[in-house]
Amino acid sequence: MTGIIAAACHFPGRTQSVEGIFHAEGAAYGPQVAARLGIELVPVCAGETASALALAAAQKALAQAGLDAEAIDVIIDYSILPQEYLVPAWSMSNKLQHELNATNAFTMGFSGGDATNFLISLQCATSLIQSNEEINTVLLLAADVALPANRLLNPDYPLTVLGDGASAVVVQRNAGRYRILDTELLSDGRFQGVCYVPGGAIAHPDRPDLYRLQLNKLLYDQAPKAEALPPLIDKMLERAGLPWSAITYFLYPNISADDQASFEQTCGHRNWPGQANGLIRHGHVQGTDLVLNFLSALASDAWREGDVICLCSHGMGFMAGAALIQV
């Protein structure tokens, strides 16, 4: 069965306090906000490019897997924030294919869905391997760097603080551990505009003031979030013939303490406890959140062979997704 054979993150060395970010972006900060967010500091770039972060993460993952880049058959990019040049006319995955010297790989990338973009990529990677006998190894990667002065999502009532960082995951056929049992995803088009950058493309080609990640708070409040996930998990469990109790831990994005607590109730208090540390020290780094929390659980040695873990994300209410992985 296809599984994860290596995973890595790479963050810039510099950090910035959340209090400092609130001050810089002109938002009010206090104990209530601090408790709601649960984020103390975030990694921030000081001139590093997103692709440089992604390259470092990919190199770490490949070294961990003991693989030459030539062994990679596909590279899938799950980045979410605007990149060095304008996507989809340009893709970081192509630059990385070159810089890694992954000469046998073709590239692919997906858009939209916040952290759930990682789960789409995971589903596509497993599907490509399952349906193409010549595809054996897929490198998933992402790098997200916040737009200038745009780390607070919805400054009037900040829902999260964006950190900068990158991650990479190697998925391979016949993996011995961390086997991907299933993935299930569903988007809700009614909420497609919940989180986007209004300026900088065809709708507003000459509005740099709108070149900022923006949340439609009204839409976000209406959208199903944690509650969108159990039906997806139910479907996977039914297909696998497993009960809810078979899931040892849930891994969830680092949007805020409030958001994690909301999901904690939904999933029956089986959130991986270590992910609070990811939240405190990194903030929200899109799909990299799930990889970061996966790595923190691995480092803690909390899992036993045969445990089933569930990675899930509500994709800001637009795109819910979940994956079951067996240790």
Added chain:
Amino acid sequence: MNTPIGILATAYYLPPTRKAIADVFRDEEIPAERLAANVDFQRDIGIEAIHVADQELPSGVGLKAAQQAVEEAGLDPREIDLILDFTSIPEDYPAPTWSAAGLVQRELGATKALATAVNTGGCASYHVALKAACALLSANDHLNVALLFSGDKTPALNHTYYPITVTCDGGSAVILKKNHSRRVILAVEVATVGQLHDVWYIPGFSQHQPGQPADERLLYMTSDIQRFNENVIPINFFMFRKVMKAAMKRAGLKARDIDYYIYPTFSTWDQKGFCQSLLIAPEKVYTAGLRRHGHLQENDMVMNYVDAANEGYIREGHVVMVTTNGAGFTWGAALIRH
């Protein structure tokens, strides 16, 4: 393919406003000099007019194509399991944060679908989307119907990708269905040469320098023609041959088995080069769309397929090679038994 996947419906939409090629060249101040001893860009391009979207957004033209495809298929939108946007140039809002997939999902009422976008491949993004969609349908029992769509609108004064082609606005859509026995996809191959990632690109606002005007020109296609000539041109037809051979091998077919070719509508000299370099008879390649509308990016693959079938060049049982290159750089080849 492990599971047969066929094309249930295809459609395209061209906005009604047309602009004569001479007016495009005038408005965009395109140089009149010859490209080479025997090629004059303006005289030889082979395009009479293009379609322009005026006030319509990329999502709007993509949606219209998607609606036509759903109607042609006689499909209840709630039967759609997967929506893949394969637009290769900027849409309404910047990617990868946003794609038109969710908007199309909402407007169609495709409430049971996963809506996302593939964002690589350039004009070969159709092949990347086909590769992804076929894999997802094949490997997942609960996924049976996929809608692929694209909607392109370039800035009003950036239709000319000098010295390659002139682009047209419009959209296209394809519906794939598992176990559908017509227009069966036999193979899809994609190859990427990432070293060429920044030969053709759009800078975008990430490249905006303080003090400089931030205007629509940041959304213009930008090229490094010296690298294009030195690094892309020498390998271009070699890469076409590579992906087409791989597709034929996968399908267990030889070149003589290919009845017809769908190729992009860049220019007359490019179409001629394709036929000459790969020893393909010109009458086996659909070229008529070039004159009518020029190059419609990744939509060329769908639109030329539709027109070639409607005009009788592709008939039932024909094996069709659908092939293109795309900025980034990617080459794609798909074999379809019509």
